[in-house]
Amino acid sequence: MADNHWTTVGEDAWDERYPFIAQIERRLLPELHIKSEQPHDPIAVYRVPVPWRLMGAGNYAAVVAHPDFPEVVVKVYAPGRPGLEEEAEVYRRLGRHPAYSECLYYGDGYLMLRRLNGITLYDCIRKGIPISRQVIDDIDEALAYAVSKGLRPHDVHGKNVMMRDGRGVVVDVSDFLKPEPCGMWDDLKKAYDRFYLPPLRCVPVPGFVLNAVRKGYRLLKR
Ligand SMILES: Nc1ncnc2c1ncn2[C@@H]1O[C@H](COP(=O)(O)OP(=O)(O)O)[C@@H](O)[C@H]1O
Numbered sequence: 001m002a003d004n005h006w007t008t009v010g011e012d013a014w015d016e017r018y019p020f021i022a023q024i025e026r027r028l029l030p031e032l033h034i035k036s037e038q039p040h041d042p043i044a045v046y047r048v049p050v051p052w053r054l055m056g057a058g059n060y061a062a063v064v065a066h067p068d069f070p071e072v073v074v075k076v077y078a079p080g081r082p083g084l085e086e087e088a089e090v091y092r093r094l095g096r097h098p099a100y101s102e103c104l105y106y107g108d109g110y111l112m113l114r115r116l117n118g119i120t121l122y123d124c125i126r127k128g129i130p131i132s133r134q135v136i137d138d139i140d141e142a143l144a145y146a147v148s149k150g151l152r153p154h155d156v157h158g159k160n161v162m163m164r165d166g167r168g169v170v171v172d173v174s175d176f177l178k179p180e181p182c183g184m185w186d187d188l189k190k191a192y193d194r195f196y197l198p199p200l201r202c203v204p205v206p207g208f209v210l211n212a213v214r215k216g217y218r219l220l221k222r
Pocket residue numbers: 055056057058059060061062063073075101113114115116117120159160171172173174
């Protein structure tokens with residue numbers, strides 16, 4: 001456990017970190033089986049040890065929570081997926097902001113993050129839960145804040161943003177140090193204003209349709 005792995009933690013640091021680190025390193029990491037099969041698809045999760053619960057999986061990592069430590073989640077990078085230290089650095093630059101999580105600690109292959117209780121906008125659309133314009137405006141404001149900290153928002157799509165108590169939060173900042181510009185959020189906003197009409201907002205959209213839209217979008221952008 002090296003000191004330089006502590007990140008944004010301040011005076012009011014979360015006291016239960018030490019037992020939690022032990023749980024992560026002794027119980028979670030040896031038993032968690034995850035694999036990156038295709039670089040542009042979410043990683044495959046084969047086994048999550050009891051009592052950990054899978055919160056979600058992205059293209060780099062699986063995010064899990066432990067019932068005894070409800071305030072935090074652990075983001076475990078799949079073997080061979082780079083970017084963990086960059087993500088910790090992004091959180092260091094962001095500091096505290098209501099629309100972002102925080103990195104409390106990072107170790108070999110994982111980050112300990114403050115848990116954001118919410119539902120991804122992707123899941124809102126899948127389940128027919130309406131997303132208000134306020135959520136979009138909050139995310140816009142959060143991204144402008146990131147820019148003010150010298151970061152470049154990247155890969156901001158439906159699985160990387162959440163709605164919590166009717167407000168928008170950004171759940172994944174892993175690519176915010178990448179230099180190249182990314183128009184994904186602007187495209188998503190345009191789609192929101194053009195196609196996400198109030199009468200349609202309660203209609204659930206099956207996951208396979210959303211996956212086809214994601215793949216179509218990737219092809220279009222190539
Ligand atoms: N701090 C968090 N609190 C709660 N759930 C989270 C948190 N971070 C990530 N998740 C969940 O895990 C999923 C994958 O995390 P993400 O950071 O997007 O991984 P990746 O960098 O691999 O794309 C997210 O879509 C979200 O559902």
